[in-house]
Amino acid sequence: xxxxxxxxxxxxxxxxxxxxxxxxxxxxxxxxxxxxxxxxxxxxxxxxxxxxxxxxxxxxxxxxxxxxxxxxxxxxxxxxxxxxxxxxxxxxxxxxxxxxxxxxxxxxxxxxxxxxxxxxxxxxxxxxxxxxxxxxxxxxxxxxxxxxxxxxxxxxxxxxxxxxxxxxxxxxxxxxxxxxxxxxxxxxxxxxxxxxxxxxxxxxxxxxxxxxxxxxxxxxxxxxxxxxxxxxxxxxxxxxxxxxxxxxxxxxxxxxxxxxxxxxxxxxxxxxxxxxxxxxxxxxxxxxxxxxxxxxxxxxxxxxxxxxxxxxxxxxxxxxxxxxxxxxxxxxxxxxxxxxxxxx
Amino acid sequence: xxxxxxxxxxxxxxxxxxxxxxxxxxxxxxxxxxxxxxxxxxxxxxxxxxxxxxxxxxxxxxxxxxxxxxxxxxxxxxxxxxxxxxxxxxxxxxxxxxxxxxxxxxxxxxxxxxxxxxxxxxxxxxxxxxxxxxxxxxxxxxxxxxxxxxxxxxxxxxxxxxxxxxxxxxxxxxxxxxxxxxxxxxxxxxxxxxxxxxxxxxxxxxxxxxxxxxxxxxxxxxxxxxxxxxxxxxxxxxxxxxxxxxxxxxxxxxxxxxxxxxxxxxxxxxxxxxxxxxxxxxxxxxxxxxxxxxxxxxxxxxxxxxxxxxxxxxxxxxxxxxxxxxxxxxxxxxxxxxxxxxxxxxxxxxxxxxxxxxxxxxxxxxxxxxxxxxxxxxxxxxxxxxxxxxxxxxxxxxxxxxxxxxxxxxxxxxxxxxxxxxxxxxxxxxxxxxxxxxxxxxxxxxxxxxxxxxxxxxxxxxxxxxxxxxxxxxxxxxxxxxxxxxxxxxxxxxxxxxxx
Ligand SMILES: Nc1ncnc2c1ncn2[C@@H]1O[C@H](COP(=O)(O)OP(=O)(O)O)[C@@H](O)[C@H]1O
Ligand SMILES: [Mg+2]
Numbered sequence: 001x002x003x004x005x006x007x008x009x010x011x012x013x014x015x016x017x018x019x020x021x022x023x024x025x026x027x028x029x030x031x032x033x034x035x036x037x038x039x040x041x042x043x044x045x046x047x048x049x050x051x052x053x054x055x056x057x058x059x060x061x062x063x064x065x066x067x068x069x070x071x072x073x074x075x076x077x078x079x080x081x082x083x084x085x086x087x088x089x090x091x092x093x094x095x096x097x098x099x100x101x102x103x104x105x106x107x108x109x110x111x112x113x114x115x116x117x118x119x120x121x122x123x124x125x126x127x128x129x130x131x132x133x134x135x136x137x138x139x140x141x142x143x144x145x146x147x148x149x150x151x152x153x154x155x156x157x158x159x160x161x162x163x164x165x166x167x168x169x170x171x172x173x174x175x176x177x178x179x180x181x182x183x184x185x186x187x188x189x190x191x192x193x194x195x196x197x198x199x200x201x202x203x204x205x206x207x208x209x210x211x212x213x214x215x216x217x218x219x220x221x222x223x224x225x226x227x228x229x230x231x232x233x234x235x236x237x238x239x240x241x242x243x244x245x246x247x248x249x250x251x252x253x254x255x256x257x258x259x260x261x262x263x264x265x266x267x268x269x270x271x272x273x274x275x276x277x278x279x280x281x282x283x284x285x286x287x288x289x290x291x292x293x294x295x296x297x298x299x300x301x302x303x304x305x306x307x308x309x310x311x312x313x314x315x316x317x318x319x320x321x322x323x324x325x326x327x328x329x330x331x332x333x334x335x336x337x338x339x340x341x342x343x344x
Numbered sequence: 345x346x347x348x349x350x351x352x353x354x355x356x357x358x359x360x361x362x363x364x365x366x367x368x369x370x371x372x373x374x375x376x377x378x379x380x381x382x383x384x385x386x387x388x389x390x391x392x393x394x395x396x397x398x399x400x401x402x403x404x405x406x407x408x409x410x411x412x413x414x415x416x417x418x419x420x421x422x423x424x425x426x427x428x429x430x431x432x433x434x435x436x437x438x439x440x441x442x443x444x445x446x447x448x449x450x451x452x453x454x455x456x457x458x459x460x461x462x463x464x465x466x467x468x469x470x471x472x473x474x475x476x477x478x479x480x481x482x483x484x485x486x487x488x489x490x491x492x493x494x495x496x497x498x499x500x501x502x503x504x505x506x507x508x509x510x511x512x513x514x515x516x517x518x519x520x521x522x523x524x525x526x527x528x529x530x531x532x533x534x535x536x537x538x539x540x541x542x543x544x545x546x547x548x549x550x551x552x553x554x555x556x557x558x559x560x561x562x563x564x565x566x567x568x569x570x571x572x573x574x575x576x577x578x579x580x581x582x583x584x585x586x587x588x589x590x591x592x593x594x595x596x597x598x599x600x601x602x603x604x605x606x607x608x609x610x611x612x613x614x615x616x617x618x619x620x621x622x623x624x625x626x627x628x629x630x631x632x633x634x635x636x637x638x639x640x641x642x643x644x645x646x647x648x649x650x651x652x653x654x655x656x657x658x659x660x661x662x663x664x665x666x667x668x669x670x671x672x673x674x675x676x677x678x679x680x681x682x683x684x685x686x687x688x689x690x691x692x693x694x695x696x697x698x699x700x701x702x703x704x705x706x707x708x709x710x711x712x713x714x715x716x717x718x719x720x721x722x723x724x725x726x727x728x729x730x731x732x733x734x735x736x737x738x739x740x741x742x743x744x745x746x747x748x749x750x751x752x753x754x755x756x757x758x759x760x761x762x763x764x765x766x767x768x769x770x771x772x773x774x775x776x777x778x779x780x781x782x783x784x785x786x787x788x789x790x791x792x793x794x795x796x797x798x799x800x801x802x803x804x805x806x807x808x809x810x811x812x813x814x815x816x817x818x819x820x821x822x823x824x825x826x827x828x829x830x831x832x833x834x835x836x837x838x839x840x841x842x843x844x
Contacts, residue, residue, distance in 0.1 A: 232670060
């Protein structure tokens with residue numbers, strides 16, 4: 001690829017999406033009666049302005065990145081899953097069960113076991129729609145969506161019922177995690193091990209799908225199942241494996257949020273990270289490498305919500321609106337580029 | 345209508361698909377446009393049809409220069425073309441497809457009888473046995489071709505261009521097409537018949553124009569040329585290889601046993617097929633396309649759901665009752681060239697390297713070496729003469745003939761005990777066909793069984809040891825090729841059982 005082609009194919013869409021996004025965002029701010037430029041600058045500052053801003057952004061990057069990986073991997077097999085939200089919840093619940101049963105264990109035992117059970121829980125919640133897809137041909141997008149609600153209800157049930165801690169004065173949540181069940185954090189901030197796991201997982205998966213035999217097999221199965229079958233590839237088994245790994249990643253995100261951010265299991269632990277991860281995966285063209293910077297961008301956007309509240313008295317959910325605008329901008333530009341590409 | 349193409353040139357990147365072509369098409373004639381794959385025949389006619397724009401040159405119709413910028417213009421001028429790749433809508437019925445393309449059809453779907461009968465008139469003439477209410481996706485390739493042809497005839501075109509129509513037809517269908525082509529010419533219309541088969545030229549052409557590497561090398565009276573002369577003109581300097589030879593099989597040993605298998609899917613059924621092959625035996629399966637060939641091939645290769653029976657190769661079950669288990673070892677034992685390689689044989693959005701290594705994928709090291717794989721692919725590409733010869737190109741960028749070579753290269757490159765080949769020469773010129781046959785028969789010489797599904801009776805009679813005829817999903821007869829003749833086989837194809 002020569003320079004101008006790279007420019008056209010890579011840089012142009014990014015710039016165009018950014019411009020469109022800024023224009024939409026500016027319109028939104030104007031409607032709310034605020035000077036857009038100043039507000040955007042405030043947002044950037046509150047997301048990336050100093051080391052504390054950075055740390056708070058990275059805290060959000062961890063679950064987004066894990067959830068984005070959980071979307072990208074199934075996409076390599078042609079599957080569209082929206083189940084990260086539910087897998088976070090279910091993984092967190094599984095991890096919490098372990099913690100509640102070992103309240104006095106040492107960190108060396110509790111932490112690995114907590115991560116393991118949360119992973120297995122997430123993997124199970126991912127494998128279920130995988131099995132439905134593989135054995136019965138049930139559409140994975142619909143079933144993962146349904147399972148999100150189910151997982152949410154389950155968490156709701158346990159924190160209102162069996163795991164409700166009376167010392168919370170009626171607030172529906174489990175008992176606080178002991179110190180031994182809090183994931184390690186770095187630099188005296190809230191940035192935790194989940195971020196490291198997320199980055200490492202994305203890099204490993206990138207290497208696997210790009211260079212390994214398994215990666216080739218995934219491409220073949222996505223491209224032509226008949227041919228894959230005659231090449232001896234087991235599509236059904238791979239659907240289940242891929243969905244399970246995807247759930248595992250989201251499960252880790254779930255327990256990390258529970259352990260570090262909330263310190264106990266309570267409803268709403270997944271925030272909107274499952275959805276943010278889905279957007280990031282699409283914005284990055286389902287690439288394990290690109291989701292890393294894209295997660296930082298979206299993480300920054302979400303963490304600037306506080307700035308919006310502080311400086312402009314906008315509700316913090318405005319960040320979600322901006323996130324939606326970002327997604328729409330990128331989709332519009334991508335489709336436009338694609339259409340033009342056909343005529344060129 | 346009298347058409348003149350003057351100085352037509354067309355480049356695709358570096359490739360000169362047409363170079364300064366001057367060609368005349370006279371009213372009421374059948375002009376055969378002959379040439380091997382990639383000679384530029386389709387491109388030339390697509391320029392006349394307005395599908396491509398020439399880089400230079402002009403088109404003169406009845407003395408006036410015309411600008412044909414789209415197929416719509418061409419149709420308005422009375423030029424119709426049936427492409428090599430069809431343009432039918434699979435989910436609609438035959439009649440609906442014809443109705444959509446019918447110029448005078450109302451925008452609503454009329455149930456009015458007279459309209460239907462006009463729309464269907466040409467189709468009925470072409471093929472009485474195609475049910476107009478059948479969905480196009482359930483038609484065999486040969487039948488789809490006829491529907492396409494009916495579409496163009498419905499436009500009442502003065503010039504009908506047919507791009508390799510007989511490549512996908514059975515002998516009977518071909519004969520019917522030739523008669524129809526002659527009839528069109530006799531009614532004053534012109535027909536350009538793109539082909540690489542000499543029997544097409546002999547059967548119905550008035551004149552023959554021969555192309556090679558983008559240039560028009562000869563235009564002559566069709567009767568005035570012998571086949572040898574035409575081959576030389578088509579191939580240029582290439583030496584035409586001698587016919588491949590085949591050894592007779594080992595007698596009295598059974599290597600492949602197809603044990604009374606039955607299967608059915610939405611498009612076809614096979615019933616109680618029983619065949620036994622000796623090591624080194626080439627068994628030809630003759631029959632009209634759409635009589636269960638695809639299902640039979642799938643079933644023997646262990647890819648179909650069997651309702652009954654089993655297939656045993658070297659004493660091992662390779663296809664059993666019910667849904668077939670995923671078998672990673674299938675590829676080392678069975679080479680399978682399926683019909684319609686684009687849908688059934690390749691991962692079209694992946695590169696040639698990947699497509700050429702599919703059969704080895706399961707056994708590869710976990711991190712395959714890219715250079716090694718590409719070098720292997722390059723070797724196969726060169727050996728089987730696949731164009732473009734760049735292993736990083738995507739399979740979907742290959743023409744039909746080259747896809748066929750690609751799939752054959754992969755499936756015939758190992759050491760299979762059984763080769764199942766469906767129409768392996770589809771879309772190939774003589775030279776490439778012989779090359780594929782040679783590769784295929786090499787395995788027979790090694791002692792592998794060859795199950796060879798073909799519609800080319802002459803080739804089956806020449807190379808196969810025995811010929812089984814498939815009709816309506818049943819084997820209606822098995823003949824030793826040495827004593828078989830076209831008439832008997834033709835009769836068996838219609839479903840008459842051999843009484844012997
Ligand atoms: N759309 C295209 N893009 C690039 N190359 C093409 C295209 N169509 C044809 N060619 C090339 O032009 C040459 C002539 O092709 P074609 O006219 O299809 O040959 P034929 O019909 O005689 O087999 C071939 O080398 C082919 O690869
Ligand atoms: Mg052609």
